Amino acid sequence: MNAPEQTEDKSDACAASRDGLSASFQASFFAMCRLGSFPWHDLERSLQDASSADVLSDILQKTVHHPLCKNNPPSVKYRRLFLSELIKRHEASAAEPLDDVYDALAAVLGAEEEPVCHKSYLLPSGDFVTVSESVAVISEGTTGLVTWEAALHLAEWALENLGAFSGRSVLELGSGAGLAGLVVCRACSPRRYTFSDCHPSVLQRLHGNVRLNGLAPRRDPCPGPAVSVEELDWEAVTSERLQEFEADTVIASDVVYDPDIVCCLVQLLSKILQCPPQGRCPDVYVASTVRNPETYGLFKSELSKAAIRHQAIPGPERQVFPYNRTTTIEILKLYS
Template sequence: MAPEETAEAASLLRNFERRFLAARSLRSFPWQILEEKLRDSSGSELLLNILQKTVKHPLCVNRPPSVKYAQGFLSELIKKHEAVHEEPLDQLYEALAEVLTAKEHPQCYRSYLLPSGDSVTLSESTAIISHGTTGLVTWNAALYLAEWAIENPLAFAHRTVLELGSGAGLTGLVICKMCCPRAYVFSDCHSRVLEQLRGNILLNGLSLEPGATAAAQHPGHNTRDSESPRLMVAQLDWDIVTAPQLAAFQPDIVIAADVLYCPETILSLVGVLHRLSACQKDQRAPDAYIAFTVRNPETCQLFTTELGRAGIPWEKVPQHDQKLFSCEERSEMAILKLML
């Protein structure tokens, strides 16, 4: 195989690997490129390599995606093979048979590969809305903010980070593994989300401070391990949390992703940001970065209007170069930097 063909095959394998591990939409996979490759004599070998990088990947064997997702993926893979080859590939049918006999669970796993060679694995709900909340799944803006953080690690290095609306925990886990924060406070208001957050932190080999699940506690200085951030999971209701409670965290930087989904939430968010503006640390209020998917321009306009009313200046952060997590196509995303 020519060097350029080898490089193309490796790129295709990485594409399938990243998308499958993260359980991205099946229509987002490069199926057309795969079909072209399968017409080569080495097509069967390529399919077996894809199988090893997806369904048979060690991360998936230990922490599998939903059964329905794996079944759909293998069915599509078999369809592509049958379209160009007469001889069946036994390994594909054996893998599908294993999936068809597996039991579906309400929780599944998504894994995201990091540039360091490490990964972040999340336990998520198989339903978009579960237990009355959307916080049990990872949304695109969380991926987008995590990519930006990897490209801008100095924004978080040796600083205390407070995340509002952490959801499943993707952004925070990436920052903790890649950006060397001193302390990280995951927060949400829904008890089921907080339970899942704690589980995902432990799932990724990180440790929580003993008893660090109160409404507001001082993260303090990390004396346990200078290489590991001090982690907390805090229950924060934006409508009732007070400025002194927020100040107790002593955040250097505040982040949030995909929290601009209705007018009521936007008003609550701006309220808590306004209270955070009073959290002076060394005579300097924390920086804030809010990432969101532009679903409705009116919603985004309401957010910036309310920021103006609260006297919070903002600027749009330039798009970053990192494209690590295969966000769904056609999704326009943005990050605003707020000067609290």
């Protein structure tokens, strides 16, 4: 290989490395991941090995300057902390200053914080799923206005198990902000999808997130699933009402967190698993982050008392979305 070819190959390798780095920053930025989880060491090495202006420009174009950030931005505080850390790492490298990054920080310093932010997750297709959620973990008396890890885990599992959703009618219990269902609707080709919850603010947020992702509820024969958002009171709902959903698949994520609602949840699942006349029972999957082993053990115990068999199934093999994987997340398949 002659010298020009070697130079060209090295240039291509640097460009590929830079693209991979900026893509990693983009995925973490729009999902509002902890800043400590960003590949800062890779950035520092890249600033030493390549043009710092090119590296930072690529990252800015895929984060704060990306059209998605203009339309559906992460929180003001998060963008401010992100840009401050980016400047800190850049200055530590003794590279030439880049006015663009300072201008970006100046713009966000003057912005007013809002109670709602956006988190966006990149699908394998290259499209984003965006969720509007509360900045605070607990807001308006509920934890259902934010996205939890089990929803992301279940969404990744769905991407690897399309047969559980494709062409099927899907009912989701406790949809919360709606991330898992949005991914299923956008990538798994269900025939019908029903988001459900009972808290008024959560239902309002669900309606908004469905519209935000181009899945406005409709019942016409347009391409894509027929989508609806339904109020579902676990205590009051009847077996007849549940059968009206004609669900082939039922999913839920992070609904096992409070011992006071475990019995109510199990009673609901028992109704769902009552096979309709001349029909088949739906496939039921419940994804849970095991924060409190006693609460999770109670859930399994109550399932057994209700004669509901359960089996832990393998989780997703491929990491698609950036989220904390240090906690135990388990998916149970339930049987009547």
